Amino acid sequence: MYIVDFFGDALKELLQETRDALRSNYLADDRPWVVAFSGGKDSTLVLQLVYELLLELGDKAVKPVHIVCSDTRVEPPNIADYIHTSLQQLKIHAKQCRFPLFVHIVQPTPKESFWFNVIGKGYPTPTSSFRWCTTKMKIKPSRRVIDRIVKEHGGVIILIGVRKSESSNRAKTIQAREYTSRGLHSHEDIPDALIMSPIAYWDTDSVWDYLFTNNPAPWGIDHKFMLNLYRQASGGECPVALDLNTQSCGNSRFGCWTCTVVREDKSMKGFIDSGATELTPLYDFRNRLRNDIRPNPSMRMNQRRDGSPAPGGKGPFTPEARQKILAELLQLEVDTKQRLINDDELAHIQLQWAEDFDTRGTLVFELAKKYGRNIKQLEGDLMEIQRDKRDELLLELAAEHEINEQWVYELMNLVVQKYPPSNLLGNKKALVRDVQKVIEHAVTAAEAAEQ
Numbered sequence: 001m002y003i004v005d006f007f008g009d010a011l012k013e014l015l016q017e018t019r020d021a022l023r024s025n026y027l028a029d030d031r032p033w034v035v036a037f038s039g040g041k042d043s044t045l046v047l048q049l050v051y052e053l054l055l056e057l058g059d060k061a062v063k064p065v066h067i068v069c070s071d072t073r074v075e076p077p078n079i080a081d082y083i084h085t086s087l088q089q090l091k092i093h094a095k096q097c098r099f100p101l102f103v104h105i106v107q108p109t110p111k112e113s114f115w116f117n118v119i120g121k122g123y124p125t126p127t128s129s130f131r132w133c134t135t136k137m138k139i140k141p142s143r144r145v146i147d148r149i150v151k152e153h154g155g156v157i158i159l160i161g162v163r164k165s166e167s168s169n170r171a172k173t174i175q176a177r178e179y180t181s182r183g184l185h186s187h188e189d190i191p192d193a194l195i196m197s198p199i200a201y202w203d204t205d206s207v208w209d210y211l212f213t214n215n216p217a218p219w220g221i222d223h224k225f226m227l228n229l230y231r232q233a234s235g236g237e238c239p240v241a242l243d244l245n246t247q248s249c250g251n252s253r254f255g256c257w258t259c260t261v262v263r264e265d266k267s268m269k270g271f272i273d274s275g276a277t278e279l280t281p282l283y284d285f286r287n288r289l290r291n292d293i294r295p296n297p298s299m300r301m302n303q304r305r306d307g308s309p310a311p312g313g314k315g316p317f318t319p320e321a322r323q324k325i326l327a328e329l330l331q332l333e334v335d336t337k338q339r340l341i342n343d344d345e346l347a348h349i350q351l352q353w354a355e356d357f358d359t360r361g362t363l364v365f366e367l368a369k370k371y372g373r374n375i376k377q378l379e380g381d382l383m384e385i386q387r388d389k390r391d392e393l394l395l396e397l398a399a400e401h402e403i404n405e406q407w408v409y410e411l412m413n414l415v416v417q418k419y420p421p422s423n424l425l426g427n428k429k430a431l432v433r434d435v436q437k438v439i440e441h442a443v444t445a446a447e448a449a450e451q
Helices: 009-028 041-060 077-097 114-120 133-153 168-176 204-213 223-233 266-273 277-293 319-336 343-356 363-370 376-400 405-418 428-450
Strands: 033-037 065-070 101-106 156-159 193-196
Touching: 009 041, 009 204, 033 041, 033 133, 041 065, 041 077, 041 204, 041 223, 065 077, 065 133, 077 101, 077 223, 077 277, 101 133, 114 133, 114 319, 114 343, 133 156, 204 223, 223 266, 266 277, 277 319, 319 343, 319 363, 343 363
Parallel strands: 033 065, 033 156, 065 101, 156 193
Antiparallel strands: none
C-alpha cells in the first residue's frame, strides 16, 4: 500500500520485513506500545510506520499506543512549535479514526526544570562531565508516564528509532544485546518493559526516501518542514532519553536552546544563518551562560550547598549571580516577546531563595514585576508558605524552652536583621544556633526575674 515503485528491491524487502515485524508484534499480546517521539526523522519514521499499521488493521487496532514526547521547557521555539503542531494533528486524526492512541508531552516538574536548578539552587550549567540535565529533564518525566502504563497493564513494549548506521558505537550496542524470538530486548532499568527497534537496519537515505515519498504523514503533517529544519541545523535530533545509556544530546542536535554541553550550538547558529534571526538573542544568552557566567570565579561559591568546601572554589552560583541570571532572563523575555520561564518555576525559585538567602521572601517577585510579569496570586501564596515555615521553626524552638510566643515574633525580627540575604547561604546551622542562644538567654532572664 505504501511501498513506492522506485524503491530498490533491497529497500522494498527491508520495508516489508519492518512492516511484518510491527504487525506480528502488535497482534502477539495485549501489552501496550509506547513510541518514543522526538520530532526528528528517525522517531517520525517509527511513528508513521506504527500509524500506518493502525490504519491497515482498522477495527483490529484495539491495543493502546502511547506516544511519549519530552518537552524540557527549554526547547528551541521553532522545534517546539513544530512538534506540538504535529502531535495535535495526530491526536485529532486518531480521534476521528477512533484509534486507542494517546499522546503524552512530558515535562520536568518545576523542581526538575533547568531554570529552577540553575537560578533556584545555583547548579552550574551542564557540561560533558556534569550533565545533570538529562536525568532531571528527560529521563524522570518520561519514566513517570511509562511506569504508570506498566502499573496499569503489567508490561509495555517501547518502540525507539535507533539505527545501526548512526554510529559504530550504536552498531556495537545493538549487536551485543540479547533478543527474544520476536526481536525484542529487555529494558535495563524499567521492569516488565521490552524494547523494539523497528528501523535498526535502515540507513539514513532510506529514512529520508520513505518519509518524503510518503508525504504528508497520514495525520496531515508535512515532512518538508522537518527537512528544512535539518537543512538549517545541519544535524540530528536530540533523542528521547529513557535511561542513562541513551546517548545524551551532546554533539547531536535539536537540543535545548540553553544547552551548554556543546562548545558551539551549531543547530541554533544554522537556524539563524538561514534567516531565523529572532533566535539570535537566545543564542547570545546561551553563549554568555557558557562562556562568561559559568567560568567566572566571582559568580561561584567557595562551598557546596551542604556547606563543605568546593574544590577550586567552583561551588554553586552565588546569590548575586542567580539574581543576575534571572534578571537577564526576564529582560530576554521582554526583548524576544517570548515566555522563557513559567510562573511555577518562578514560584519554586522564590521558595528556594527564601530557604537559601532571601529572608524577606520577595526578591523573585520584585524582579518579575520589574520586567512586567504579574504573579500577585503566587506571591501571596508563597509569602504565606514562607511565613508558615519560618514561624514553625521558631515556634518549635520556643515550645522546647517554654517561651512566650510574643518573644518568638520579636526574635524573628532580630533574625531577619542579622542574616541579610547575602549572608544566609551556608549559614543555616549558625542561624539555628543563634536562635537557640537568644531563647536560652531569654529563659535565664525570665528565671532570674522570678527569684
